[in-house]
Amino acid sequence: MNIELAGLSSNAMANFIGLLIGLVLLTILLKVKKLPSAAFYSSLGIIIAVFALFSLTMYQSSQSRVSVSQSGAVEVNIPLYGQHFEAGEVDWQQAKVINLLEEPQYTPSRRTNGLGLTGYSLGWFTLKNGDKALVSVTTNEAVLLVPTKRGYTLLLSVENPQATMNKIAALQE
Template identity: 45%
Template sequence: MDVIALTPLDSGAINSVIAVLLGLLALTVFIFVKPIPSNAKYLTLGIMLPLMALFVFILYQSFSSNISWDNKLLRVNIPLYSNEIDTDLVDFAQARVVNLIKEPEYAAKWRTNGLGLPGYSLGWFSLNNGVKALLSVTESEGVILLPISHDRVILFSVIDADEALAKLHASAQSKQPID
């Protein structure tokens, strides 16, 4: 089984997640201090605690994100959007490194389902070129583009783009390209 570790969050993205958590905590405290019915206070607590837990989970899980594959399945292990894809659908030969600043057609245009924070894009996005993409991007350079069908790709930031690309291309030798 081949594994590629994804780039962990940098300090800017961590600060963004912490700012969201602090904002949710401040809002919860404000609602509890404000004179409103107790049912509303507990409803707020029932909404805010799971939401804060979700952001803590995203922060924690982002440090162990990876892409792994064998002969049958490609496993995308990212927070909230882990996925398994049949390797017959993956075009390892067309994988390449992109720079989202120099190649804006691969930059995210619309978030269809995901999280977009400064320094961290996670989830399903529509790209500027109209392709749908599963993103786990923490920086603009050294992003791997991996086609998973004729109209879908995975974009993910990696620690060593050249090494990751070599692993992906090595897997392509036994596969046929997607038509």
Template identity: 35%
Template sequence: MTQVYQLAPLTSTGHWSFIVLLAILIGLGVFIYLKNMPKVSKAVAIGVLLPMVLAFSWMFYKVNDAELIISGDTVTLDVPFYGFSLPRNEVNLAKVERVDWNETPELKPDLRANGVGMPGFQLGWFRLANEQKAFVATTSTDNIVLLPTTRNYPLILSLENPEQIVGN
């Protein structure tokens, strides 16, 4: 039997973070296009900027469809750019717990190693305040769960309905 848990959608802070980021990137593209500079330099700059705008636009679109899928033999995290699967026996589903960063600040993401981190949205590999590596996919500070793994890192996710997975 497959169980699907929706990750929490972006809050207004997350939406505004993406909108401001995309506006800055597009504004930078317009500035480069209008600036008097050699054509090769302009083409290279636009060639670097355009994929970034497309990538962040796609991530903004897909982040609200992110989900955790638990099937018979795998645990899959379906998130933009960083999705992956683990064998089910490597995720300790019996020890899934809710996390409150006010009560356990050592589990709060501290340093981004490989990912996206902006107000209202964190996705990717982070170093936690306790120096442990973790995969993080959060859109708010509410409804956060920790899924321990046997790979020396936990999964820290903000779920739409965390009570569905905690205690199962």
């Protein structure tokens, strides 16, 4: 069974495109500015690596999902931070779809490792309530909150909240 996660909003997509254009402009600036050969190629290598990382993240964000196998193993497929859980490590009994505007205690407040763009939070965050969370949030309105037995929570934006809850209910049977 698959739970489809929400794709990037137009705002987040514009931020990614802006970042990529900025990296291209920076590359042009490097070419125009006279630098020693070693500095030029080092800078160019870093820019290419960052460009590839952001491009990969943008592409993979449209492929994000949570897969649950027949055995109960869970695969969280999100860019850069995918996780695999054995059966029983994810607490589906406590899972719920929330609105972060109505339940602000679950809002990511401090990024410890990840990406924070307007319209897209990805990676490891500390929530306002102090809990640690693995986050892939593109919208505040339909966020799947799933506690794990590993000491952190999954916070994932979903496309269709009602269908998601129906699938979670089927898992508990």
